[in-house]
Amino acid sequence: EADIYQTPRYLVIGTGKKITLECSQTMGHDKMYWYQQDPGMELHLIHYSYGVNSTEKGDLSSESTVSRIRTEHFPLTLESARPSHTSQYLCASSAGTGDTNEQFFGPGTRLTVL
Amino acid sequence: QQQVKQSPQSLIVQKGGISIINCAYENTAFDYFPWYQQFPGKGPALLIAIRPDVSEKKEGRFTISFNKSAKQFSLHIMDSQPGDSATYFCAARGVNFNKFYFGSGTKLNVKP
Numbered sequence: 103e104a105d106i107y108q109t110p111r112y113l114v115i116g117t118g119k120k121i122t123l124e125c126s127q128t129m130g131h132d133k134m135y136w137y138q139q140d141p142g143m144e145l146h147l148i149h150y151s152y153g154v155n156s157t158e159k160g161d162l163s164s165e166s167t168v169s170r171i172r173t174e175h176f177p178l179t180l181e182s183a184r185p186s187h188t189s190q191y192l193c194a195s196s197a198g199t200g201d202t203n204e205q206f207f208g209p210g211t212r213l214t215v216l
Numbered sequence: 217q218q219q220v221k222q223s224p225q226s227l228i229v230q231k232g233g234i235s236i237i238n239c240a241y242e243n244t245a246f247d248y249f250p251w252y253q254q255f256p257g258k259g260p261a262l263l264i265a266i267r268p269d270v271s272e273k274k275e276g277r278f279t280i281s282f283n284k285s286a287k288q289f290s291l292h293i294m295d296s297q298p299g300d301s302a303t304y305f306c307a308a309r310g311v312n313f314n315k316f317y318f319g320s321g322t323k324l325n326v327k328p
Binding site for chain 2: 106133135137143144145146147150160161192194196203204205206207208209210
């Protein structure tokens with residue numbers, strides 16, 4: 103069982119609200135990732151981080167922002183939520199060393215913007 | 217542009233049968249090909265993975281077949297069980313940036 107946590111698990115919020123999705127891991131992994139997953143669709147990378155104070159945008163354009171002030175914490179923020187942001191958001195981490203670089207996923211946050 | 221193409225989108229198999237899911241990629245710079253299993257309400261979990269210098273990898277009932285020249289790889293689940301019912305994603309890792317590209321997923325339903 104991977105030690106990576108996401109809160110909240112479910113969030114229903116009105117348009118225009120600011121939200122922060124939390125992600126934390128206790129494995130000491132350097133690399134962390136945020137994916138967006140729509141039902142029946144592939145995972146799209148929206149943000150990633152190679153370590154503290156390192157963040158990059160992924161391949162799918164996103165209006166969200168991330169920060170990495172501590173190794174174990176990688177929150178994602180939406181300043182003004184819109185219905186188009188409705189999706190599942192998955193956080194993942196990996197050690198960044200070794201041959202396989204396995205990613206461990208959290209349980210996800212299902213966001214609904216009304 | 218989708219980097220990894222996965223088929224079929226859904227699959228129904230009788231208990232004890234063989235489930236086969238296929239993936240294809242274009243980018244020859246990929247260096248690691250994992251398969252993930254995802255149950256409803258959970259995040260994906262690594263099931264089995266292969267590197268491109270190996271043509272086959274078997275772990276229990278799960279086998280990856282890899283065809284480097286055709287840029288295709290597939291997951292075979294032998295003796296499929298109802299507990300295998302889940303969504304399966306193939307993925308490929310970019311060699312330079314350690315980013316993963318995922319297929320669109322296959323929802324497997326194993327009938328008892």
